[in-house]
Amino acid sequence: MPKRIYLDHAATTPVDPEVLEAMLPYFSEKFGNASSLHSFGQEAAEAVGESRKILAGFFNAAPEEIIFTSGATESNNLAIKGVIRAYFRDESNKVRKPHIITTQFEHSCILKACQNLEKEGIAEVTYLPVYSDGIVKAKDVKEAIKENTILVSVMYVNNEIGTVQPIAEIGKIINEKKNASKDKAYPLFHTDATQAVNYFDCNVGNIGVDLLSMSAHKIYGPKGVGALYVKKGTRIKQVQDGGEQESGKRAGTLNSPGIVGLGQAIRLVEKNQKKDIKRMELLRDYMIERVTKEIPKTRLNGSAEKRSPNNANFSFRDTEGESLLLYLDMEGVACSTGSACSSGSLDPSHVLLAIGLKHEDAHGSLRVTLGRHTTKREIEMFIEKLKKVVGKLRKVSGDILEEYYDNKKGEADSCACH
Ligand SMILES: Cc1ncc(COP(=O)(O)O)c(C=O)c1O
Structure with a gap:
């Protein structure tokens, strides 16, 4: 493993x-x-x-x-x-x-x-x-x-x-x-x-x-x-x-x-707080910069400055949180998402909706939280795996959407409801 x-x-x-x-x-x-x-x-x-x-x-x-x-x-x-x-x-x-x-x-x-x-x-x-x-x-x-x-x-x-x-x-x-x-x-x-x-x-x-x-x-x-x-x-x-x-x-x-x-x-x-904060802030900012630069259509949720040293919460357009989480888990990375599948429908997080995110952004969210022992090497490996997973999910959602719109074309001609 x-x-x-x-x-x-x-x-x-x-x-x-x-x-x-x-x-x-x-x-x-x-x-x-x-x-x-x-x-x-x-x-x-x-x-x-x-x-x-x-x-x-x-x-x-x-x-x-x-x-x-x-x-x-x-x-x-x-x-x-x-x-x-x-x-x-x-x-x-x-x-x-x-x-x-x-x-x-x-x-x-x-x-x-x-x-x-x-x-x-x-x-x-x-x-x-x-x-x-x-x-x-x-x-x-x-x-x-x-x-x-x-x-x-x-x-x-x-x-x-x-x-x-x-x-x-x-x-x-x-x-x-x-x-x-x-x-x-x-x-x-x-x-x-x-x-x-x-x-x-x-x-x-x-x-x-x-x-x-x-x-x-x-x-x-x-x-x-x-x-x-x-x-x-x-x-x-x-x-x-x-x-x-x-x-x-x-x-x-x-x-x-x-x-x-x-x-x-x-x-x-008490003993570790000062050095934990310093180290984690550097790692967090390195991760946020690379993820938002290297993965298109990505946003950081919440203030960049007034945030915990260990937290980054991203939204990746055209992805879905639970799939992100499960694909990353298959790659050996454990994160968390605000979007959870309940009773067959995907409920976006009340937190992301409270800060005004659109449903499509709230659905594709990923919470990444660092710890006292997280290393730069781990963050680098995570970013590479994340790029792969987001790319894969976007390809799937792109194919599905293309098929959906192709089917819709014929329907639209015969529909007078809008
Ligand atoms: C802000 C906040 N409040 C409360 C709780 C609940 O904590 P516990 O797991 O100790 O019941 C959590 C844990 O998820 C939390 O993050």
Whole structure:
């Protein structure tokens, strides 16, 4: 089998060997339940406490402001639904429907959580537009805030097109609104920072957030573990019933090996961040320049400047995303596409449609995401394979279109409908 090239690091990253090594004892000799009072439990609790401190240091938070979860999907659900539940706990709030502001291109777990609250009739939601550069405008957030706005949720880095949102600017606006409000409690500001932790400032004081979601498997940690930062004093209520873990905010036995892995992964982000960013930006720009120059009818989706160091999202006219992905996979290259075949029809990505792409561009999209170990040689090999695959697909679609138009010619003569 030829060497495989992995360019799908926004989907998940390999567990770093140092992370794995740190985790291993907590599957075997240090297997205790961190809630148990005996020495086995305390051994696990100590390790969990150490990871909590590491995360708190990274986010500039207090250890008790870090809630461990099963990943960003759960963190996001807890942030959105937990804030709404806490709001309704106060009897005087029951008369007024709370308002949430989010954006059209959030991850599906945010969009679906919001849509379900709307369906249940317990919240109203504004979905802010995203512009052609893939960036939300802070002034749109400001204008959308109403008297009953209790939560604003804007993702930090978009997972498909890698564009970076003005989180600190939005944070400033929301904090001004909050400070001017009667009880200084609302609106709260949440960001889904899942794709940002590797490369961007996640100091919660600098960016002005009350809640921040993240996931270990996007930062060379294990799958099934993540965290939610919750600023002290934030009104939030647990959404799953059970034990009193995580100061009553998240019930369920702690995933101690996963949490240890997450702590170690954060340590490695701190250690590698600067050099990762520099190296990846160079590689990304080299790839974007060559792909857009050497493959005709190609566009880069989203701002070239305000984007994650590891992300490039292209559209190739007259191709189709799933075919691109599968042909590249046969060539040994793993990427991702925003266009997925569902129930026999091809649904283009909601992200690409939100930034105004035409269906034909949205269909032929390819997300290429680099990682800590991606090499220039791999990028060069990828570009050669991509040229071959795009050429092949365009030839097929060209032949099909030619046949289609030949058939149409005869029909057009006898059709008076247009
Ligand atoms: C921006 C964003 N939010 C949330 C998630 C969900 O993360 P998890 O897989 O940890 O549930 C992802 C992962 O795909 C993501 O990229």
